[in-house]
Amino acid sequence: MTTPFLSVRDLTVDFHTEDGVVHAVDGLSFDVEKGTTLGIVGESGSGKSVTNLAILGLHNPAHSRITGEITLDGDELVRAPKSQLERLRGNKVAMIFQDPLTSLSPYHSVGRQIGETFRKHTGASRKEARDRAVEMLRRVGIPHAQTRVDDYPHQFSGGMRQRVMIAMALVCDPDLLIADEPTTALDVTVQAQIIDLLKDLQQQFGTAIILITHDLGVVAGAAHEVLVMYAGRAVERGTVREVLGSPRHPYTWGLLSSMPRLHAPVDVPLVPVRGTPPSLINVPPGCPFHPRCDFQALAGPDMCRGERPELSPHRGHGDACYLTPAQKQDIFIEQIKEHL
Amino acid sequence: MSEPLLEMSGLTKHFPIMGGLIVKRQVAQVHAVDGVDLTVHAGESVGLVGESGCGKSTTGRLAARLLEPTAGTVRYRGRDIAHSSRRELKPIRPEIQMIFQDPYSSLNPRQTVGGIIRGPMEVNGIAPPGGRNARVRELLEIVGLNPEHYNRFPHEFSGGQRQRIGIARALALEPKLIIADEPVSALDVSIQAQVVNLLQALQRDLGIAFLFIAHDLAIVRHFSQRVAVMYLGKIVEVADRDSLYERPRHPYTHALLSAVPEADVTAEPRERIRLAGDVPSPIDPPSGCRFRTRCWKAQDRCATEEPPLVRLQGNRDGHLTACHFPEDPTSHGGNVILDPALQH
Numbered sequence: 001m002t003t004p005f006l007s008v009r010d011l012t013v014d015f016h017t018e019d020g021v022v023h024a025v026d027g028l029s030f031d032v033e034k035g036t037t038l039g040i041v042g043e044s045g046s047g048k049s050v051t052n053l054a055i056l057g058l059h060n061p062a063h064s065r066i067t068g069e070i071t072l073d074g075d076e077l078v079r080a081p082k083s084q085l086e087r088l089r090g091n092k093v094a095m096i097f098q099d100p101l102t103s104l105s106p107y108h109s110v111g112r113q114i115g116e117t118f119r120k121h122t123g124a125s126r127k128e129a130r131d132r133a134v135e136m137l138r139r140v141g142i143p144h145a146q147t148r149v150d151d152y153p154h155q156f157s158g159g160m161r162q163r164v165m166i167a168m169a170l171v172c173d174p175d176l177l178i179a180d181e182p183t184t185a186l187d188v189t190v191q192a193q194i195i196d197l198l199k200d201l202q203q204q205f206g207t208a209i210i211l212i213t214h215d216l217g218v219v220a221g222a223a224h225e226v227l228v229m230y231a232g233r234a235v236e237r238g239t240v241r242e243v244l245g246s247p248r249h250p251y252t253w254g255l256l257s258s259m260p261r262l263h264a265p266v267d268v269p270l271v272p273v274r275g276t277p278p279s280l281i282n283v284p285p286g287c288p289f290h291p292r293c294d295f296q297a298l299a300g301p302d303m304c305r306g307e308r309p310e311l312s313p314h315r316g317h318g319d320a321c322y323l324t325p326a327q328k329q330d331i332f333i334e335q336i337k338e339h340l
Numbered sequence: 341m342s343e344p345l346l347e348m349s350g351l352t353k354h355f356p357i358m359g360g361l362i363v364k365r366q367v368a369q370v371h372a373v374d375g376v377d378l379t380v381h382a383g384e385s386v387g388l389v390g391e392s393g394c395g396k397s398t399t400g401r402l403a404a405r406l407l408e409p410t411a412g413t414v415r416y417r418g419r420d421i422a423h424s425s426r427r428e429l430k431p432i433r434p435e436i437q438m439i440f441q442d443p444y445s446s447l448n449p450r451q452t453v454g455g456i457i458r459g460p461m462e463v464n465g466i467a468p469p470g471g472r473n474a475r476v477r478e479l480l481e482i483v484g485l486n487p488e489h490y491n492r493f494p495h496e497f498s499g500g501q502r503q504r505i506g507i508a509r510a511l512a513l514e515p516k517l518i519i520a521d522e523p524v525s526a527l528d529v530s531i532q533a534q535v536v537n538l539l540q541a542l543q544r545d546l547g548i549a550f551l552f553i554a555h556d557l558a559i560v561r562h563f564s565q566r567v568a569v570m571y572l573g574k575i576v577e578v579a580d581r582d583s584l585y586e587r588p589r590h591p592y593t594h595a596l597l598s599a600v601p602e603a604d605v606t607a608e609p610r611e612r613i614r615l616a617g618d619v620p621s622p623i624d625p626p627s628g629c630r631f632r633t634r635c636w637k638a639q640d641r642c643a644t645e646e647p648p649l650v651r652l653q654g655n656r657d658g659h660l661t662a663c664h665f666p667e668d669p670t671s672h673g674g675n676v677i678l679d680p681a682l683q684h
Contacts, residue, residue, distance in 0.1 A: 043528035141681020143617075157618040158392075163681075187391035187555065189615050192599035193679050196614060200682060214529060217601030244605045258533030260562035262600055263607065266581065270562065272533035276498045340604075 003071070004031035005208055006055070006176055011068035011078075013050050013059065013232075020281040024050040026232040028068075029311075032225075034175065037202065037209040039223030039240070041216060041255070043277055047232035048212045052178045054078075055210075056093060057085040072176065091121040094169035098181035100161035104153040110137075110164045111149035118171045136167035140197060159190035166197065173205060180212045195222045216259060220244055228252050231278055231288035233308075238317030247336075248328045249319040250293045257339035264340070271339050287320065295331060299323050343418075345517055345549050346380040346403060346436075350412035353398050357623065371622050372398040374573035375412070377649065380517065385543055385550040387564030387581075389557055389596070391619055395573040396553045400519045403551055404436050405429055434464050434513035441522035443502035447494040453480070453505055454490035460512045479508040483538060500531035507538065517549045524559065536563060557600050561585055566658070569593050572622055572630040575649060579659035587669035589652055589661040592631045595676075616678040629664065636676045637665045 013025040025047040032038045040048045053059055054066055057077060070077040072093065077085065097103040105113060114136055115129030124132065130149065137145035140163040153161055162182065169177055179198065183191035199222060202209055211223055219226055219240065226243040228236040228251065236249040247253055254273035275292040278284055290296050290304035299322035311318040321328070352374055359367035373395040380386045380403075390396045401407045402414060405421055414422045416432055424432075437460075440446035447456055457476045461468070468475040477487035483504040494502055503523065510518055523539065524532040536559060543550055554560050560567055561581060568578040569592065577590040588594045598613040615634045620626060628646050632638040641664055649662040654669065677683055 043530060139681070141679055143680065159618045187619070188557070188599045189391065189595055190618055191601070192612075193614055193616075193682070195601070196612075196679070197681050215601060216529075216603040220603045220605055221601045241605050244603055254530055256603065258530050259603060260533075260536070260556075260558040261604065262558045262561060262585070262597065262602060263604065266561065270533035270537055272537060273530035274534075276500060276531070277528075 003074070005034045005073055006032040006210075007069070007071045008051070008055070009069040009071075011051065011054060011070065012066070013047070013054050014065045015063055016065070017281075022280045023283055024232055024280055025054070026283070028229075028232070028234055030227050030234065030237065032176070032208045032210060034208050035202065035206040036225065037199075037211055037223040039211045039213060039219035039226045040229060041213060041219055041226060042229035043214060045231075045277055045280060046229040047280075048229055049180055050232075051229075052095070052180060052210060052212060055178065056089055056095060057082075087121075090117040090174075091172045092174055093176045093178065094172070094174040096162075096165050096169050096177065096179040096182045098184050100158065100165045100185070101153065103165065104161065104168075106153055109150050109152055110156070110168075114149075114164070114168045114171050117168060121172050132171060133167070136171050137164070139170075139201070140164075140167045141193075142167075159186055159193065162186060162190075162194055163197070166194075166201075170201065170205075170207075174207065176208045176210070178210045178212070181214070182211070183218060184213070184215075191218070198222065216244065216255060228255070231283050232280060233288060234311055234320065235289065236319040237311060242317040246317075246332065248317070248325075248332070249289075249321050250295050250323075251289045252319075253332065253336045254292075257336060261340075268339060287322070295323060295327075298327055298331075343382070344379045344415070345382045345384075345417060346551070347415040348379070348399075348403060348412065349377045349415075351376040351378075351399070351402055351409050351414065352411040353395075353402055353407060354410045368623050371573050371625055373402065373409075374625070376570075376573075376575055378568055378575065378578070380549050380551055382516065383543075383547045383549055384566065385552055385564045387560035387567040388551060388553045388570060389555060389560050389567060390570035391555060391596075393572075393619055393622060394570040395622070396570050397521050399570070400438070400521045400551060400553045404438050404519050405432075406438075434460070434466070435516045437510040437513065437515040437518050439503075439506055439510050439518060439520040439523045442526055443499050443506055444494075444526075446506055447502055449494055452491050452493055453485075453497075456494070456505060457490075457508050457512055460509060464513060466513065475512070476508075479511055482511065482542075483508045484534075498531075500527050500534055503527060503535050504538065507535075507542070511542070511546075514546075515548060517551065519551045519553070521553045522555070523552075525554065525556065532559070539563065557585075557596060569596065572619060572625050574630060574662065575660075576631065576663070577659075577661045578649070580656065583656050583659045587655075587659075589655065589659075589666040589669060590631075590663045591635050591637055591665075591667055594667050611675055613676045614679045614682055616680060629662070634678070636678055639665065 009029050011028045015022040042048050111133040114133040118132050119129045134145045134149050183194050227234050230251050236252045257271040284291050286305040287309050296304040303322045309320040309322050311320045353372050354369040356366040357368040358364045388396045402409050409422050413420045454476050458472050461472050476490050480487045524535050552563050566580050567584045568575050571592050577593045595613040626633050628644050629642040632642040647662045647664045649660045652661050
């Protein structure tokens, strides 16, 4: 069997703080293949962003402890030296952040910022870098790219700035693009443009994309596979159709039934998940979701507080829950489906 | 229909932009709200949707008379309060309350929860039977918080719980109208539903009218009986919920609805309308129809003549649209791709 393009195994990220150790990511494993998009969904503090900063090696080693394995195209990244990571970043792996205004430098023209990455990795001349920047701006749909290349970030609107970010991320034709909430700060009509643009560019260049978002609608429209995270762990994984069409984990049920829909009957009430997400310093033992779960009694006495459930089955559509497959199917059909 | 509680007509707010090196003078103005007509009836929930910068929050603040309009009228229970003084507004203030978007910056971090909720009663000199503290506990209970927590500070609560504190504060004076400006957009999905359900229960049980301002069309559809769509300071379409979502007539409403990402994987693929570019600047809005610069149906007439907000043929009573070339509600328009990056 071939190894996946990106493979993350048993990734754990802990941060040492004055209040105690924050278990931001705890034993996370997933794969991403070339030309596909993995959507990572979860609420704030579920470990989505921390996972991806770990892939890029952007955590300060003085404050964090990272264990596990991250393999990108055969290279191991967790224990890689700084110089190797620097060669990868911007070249083979690139990232798009949520807020394009704070992640672009206000003092440099966008052309120079796009060209800088290109020059660093290819040793191109100033002139070549500028031409490349114009080409990239054109590719992401910025009108009058030839003149806009000398403009500064404040001269662009929010949606156009996000396009500049995408141009900057794609300038070296990376194999893996990590997009951390790329459309959260944008309006819906602009969000739709950006999502379509990412899909379009992926089809042309076969880039692997990790799309981090809290919006299940964005995942449904843009991703092939989904990983649902809760309190630093994966609770469900599968294709978009599997996870959103026949979800198995009670937390995924909760997310889906608390979302208002545009085409559902209006009188269907929203069913929120009760309570609030746990503190990552004191993660509940066993299944971290059990204090908010309505179905833990069905799994048998104290099952959910005991041993931590693992994703099963290992491949394909898996979920981390002690309910039997028959129980999950019954609950989904009888209680959940009517709310979707 | 019942008598209108709040009636805004021709409502306009322009913010001056000052410039000049030595003598500051007005060099331009932001046309934040430009002639908005909107009515809220008692006990009704009206949704106001639009993208950032379209003037929906300014409209909310004008409705609450936190801002004074440049022109136009705001009638509250028949009385024009557009230019009323603080003294004249005082008896009305308790009846119109606001819920803000950010549960972090809208609560005073140095005040206890009890103090925050008691505040409006103290300012207005209201002494409920049983005392203010008893009323605070009652309010905490109504919004689903532990009444024993009145002595805690806002930082001890999560985002969703803080938003509940803001709601309790808005309820303290038994308002008739609540203006909720993006009340759930800062919250996580699972918490959003808790707060939406709470607001819905309040509207139903206490008969409070809502002006619900949000950018999320699905939440507005869930919460409002009537919905108005704003674009660059103007209302482009207003209708009862079903008409607006099932039979939108304005191209912008149509584009907005088709852009909402949906989590339903079994549904038929929808038509794609992808506009080019972003919303133009409200400092110098386009002439005629303001949407024409992004509209695929725009013709010469749209640049010269501003379309009035009127009832179009075939529309239900109360469904008003401001467009010269409205969408046909009976036929499927097909995809419209204006974005240059997506055309190939």
